[in-house]
Every structure is written in structure tokens, then in C-alpha cells.
Amino acid sequence: MSHEISEPELDPAFVFDFQAYDDLADGQRWSTWLSVEPLCRGPQPRPDWVVTSQAAVDTDLGILKTGKEGDVFLLERAVPDDPSRRSVLAAKRYRDNDHRQFHRDSGYVEGRRIRKSREARAAAKGTTFGRSVQAVEWANHEFAALSTLWSAGVPVPYPVQIDGTEILMEFIDVDGTAAPRLAQVRPDRATVESYFEQVREAMAVLARRHIAHGDLSPYNILAQGDRIVIIDLPQVIDIVSNHNGVEFLLRDCRNVCSWFTSRGLEVDADELLAELLAQAW
Numbered sequence: 001m002s003h004e005i006s007e008p009e010l011d012p013a014f015v016f017d018f019q020a021y022d023d024l025a026d027g028q029r030w031s032t033w034l035s036v037e038p039l040c041r042g043p044q045p046r047p048d049w050v051v052t053s054q055a056a057v058d059t060d061l062g063i064l065k066t067g068k069e070g071d072v073f074l075l076e077r078a079v080p081d082d083p084s085r086r087s088v089l090a091a092k093r094y095r096d097n098d099h100r101q102f103h104r105d106s107g108y109v110e111g112r113r114i115r116k117s118r119e120a121r122a123a124a125k126g127t128t129f130g131r132s133v134q135a136v137e138w139a140n141h142e143f144a145a146l147s148t149l150w151s152a153g154v155p156v157p158y159p160v161q162i163d164g165t166e167i168l169m170e171f172i173d174v175d176g177t178a179a180p181r182l183a184q185v186r187p188d189r190a191t192v193e194s195y196f197e198q199v200r201e202a203m204a205v206l207a208r209r210h211i212a213h214g215d216l217s218p219y220n221i222l223a224q225g226d227r228i229v230i231i232d233l234p235q236v237i238d239i240v241s242n243h244n245g246v247e248f249l250l251r252d253c254r255n256v257c258s259w260f261t262s263r264g265l266e267v268d269a270d271e272l273l274a275e276l277l278a279q280a281w
């Protein structure tokens with residue numbers, strides 16, 4: 001009888017990955033595309049710029065904007081040495097610690113349920129665990145809204161994937177720099193008119209689906225040349241099941257209309273609300 005102990009077999013793929021991992025610099029990770037569940041990836045048909053390769057590396061390019069609930073970073077997802085497989089994404093990371101503020105949580109969560117009761121109780125109590133549950137909930141809610149609205153043809157960034165509190169989405173840029181918010185631009189008359197038509201049409205599509213953005217303002221609308229892109233959707237609300245729904249919709253109408261009025265367009269928030277409600281019912 002032999003007492004020889006055989007060498008453990010080394011998986012060549014593992015050895016290869018391990019060595020490659022050593023080569024990643026600070027601020028880099030392997031693309032998380034394949035490690036998230038298929039349902040955590042964006043809707044089909046997927047734009048051709050989405051990088052799905054197993055060989056892709058994610059590189060943090062720095063912070064774009066800090067916010068109350070989280071921060072938005074620039075992230076490159078690319079296959080090293082293959083310029084045809086390079087994408088730049090916006091990574092919105094919700095903060096799941098004590099520093100996050102919760103002004104959004106009060107009215108919006110009505111009509112939404114957190115399924116697991118332990119999580120629901122923790123969220124209600126505002127414990128640290130509860131806050132991280134809330135951060136994941138907000139991220140999920142925003143990802144779902146982006147997916148639905150992108151598929152409905154609403155101008156929103158394409159949602160690439162969600163991984164816990166991190167959403168990766170299309171980076172809305174003008175010549176490589178982040179597109180300005182509506183609040184920061186002074187377009188000519190024809191562009192202002194066209195922007196209003198685009199915002200009104202987007203709000204109408206939402207209304208027909210019985211939803212309101214819930215935080216629509218010139219800070220959450222980006223101006224990308226001729227087009228507008230609506231962002232920041234963790235608090236979209238169902239205007240039927242939420243009994244403050246119409247008030248949230250009216251506030252969205254007022255925020256939007258006051259910007260257009262300040263840019264010389266004669267628009268009225270009550271008229272816009274009436275038109276949207278007519279679309280909804």
C-alpha cells in the first residue's frame with residue numbers, strides 16, 4: 001500500500017486570475033458585470049457600448065458629485081489593450097452609514113413595502129442596520145425606475161447594473177465632461193421650447209404609468225446639447241396608491257415650470273398638472 005500523498009491539483013484558471021489580480025492598481029477591480037445576478041443587469045436590447053467581457057477592469061476615475069444620500073463617481077470599465085471595449089460610466093453609490101440623511105424617507109415610502117419584516121422593523125427604527133437596508137432599497141428603487149423608464153423610451157441614463165448600494169449607469173456627457181444641469185444653462189429660445197416639450201412628454205409617459213418623479217427640478221434634469229436627460233429617481237412614486245401622490249406631482253410641475261418661466265417661457269404648473277392627470281386617468 002502506498003503512502004504517497006498526491007500533489008493537490010492546481011486549477012490553472014485560478015492561478016492565472018490570482019496573478020492578474022496582483023497587477024490591479026489601487027482604485028481598480030475586476031469588472032463586477034459577471035458577479036451580479038442577471039436581473040441586476042440593465043434591460044434589453046442592451047446598447048452596444050456596454051462592456052460585458054470577463055477580462056474587463058473597472059477603474060475609479062474620481063468623484064463627480066457628492067450628495068446627501070450618496071456620491072456619484074466616474075468609472076471606466078474597459079478591456080485592457082482593447083480600445084474598442086472601453087466605456088465610461090457614472091457610478092452612483094448610496095451611503096449606508098450614519099452620515100446619510102433621511103429627509104426623503106418620510107412621505108415616499110408609503111405604498112411601498114419592504115418585504116422582510118426584520119428589515120422593515122430595522123428600517124422603521126433607523127438603526128445602523130436599518131439604514132443600510134434603506135440605502136439598498138433606494139438603490140433598488142432607482143435602478144428599477146431607470147430600467148422601466150429607459151424601456152419606455154423616456155430620456156434617462158441607461159442603467160448598466162446594480163450591485164447592492166452601487167448603480168452603474170450611462171454617463172451623460174458633453175464632449176467627455178459631465179453634462180450641465182438645466183439650472184446651469186441659458187439656452188436660446190428655440191432650445192428652451194424644445195426642452196419644455198421634452199420634459200412635458202417625459203412627464204406624460206410617467207403619468208400614463210401612474211408615476212411621478214417625486215424630485216423633479218432643474219437640478220435633476222441634465223442638458224445634453226439638444227436633448228434633456230432626467231436623473232435621480234430613487235423616489236419615484238405611484239400617484240394612485242400614495243395619497244400624497246398628486247401633491248408630489250404638483251410640486252414636480254411647479255419646480256419645472258418655474259425654471260422655464262425664468263427662461264422666458266409662459267408655462268403654468270396647474271395647467272401642466274391638469275394635462276398630466278388627464279393622461280393618468
Ligand SMILES: Nc1ncnc2c1ncn2[C@@H]1O[C@H](COP(=O)(O)OP(=O)(O)O)[C@@H](O)[C@H]1O
Nearest residue numbers: 065067068072090157170171172178219231232
Ligand atoms: N448619469 C449621469 N451622468 C452625468 N452626470 C450625472 C449622472 N448621474 C448623476 N450625475 C451628476 O451627479 C449629480 C448628483 O446625482 P443625483 O442622481 O442627482 O444624486 P443626488 O442629487 O441625490 O446627490 C447630478 O446633479 C449630476 O450633476
Ligand SMILES: [Mg+2]
Nearest residue numbers: 219220231232
Ligand atoms: Mg439630484
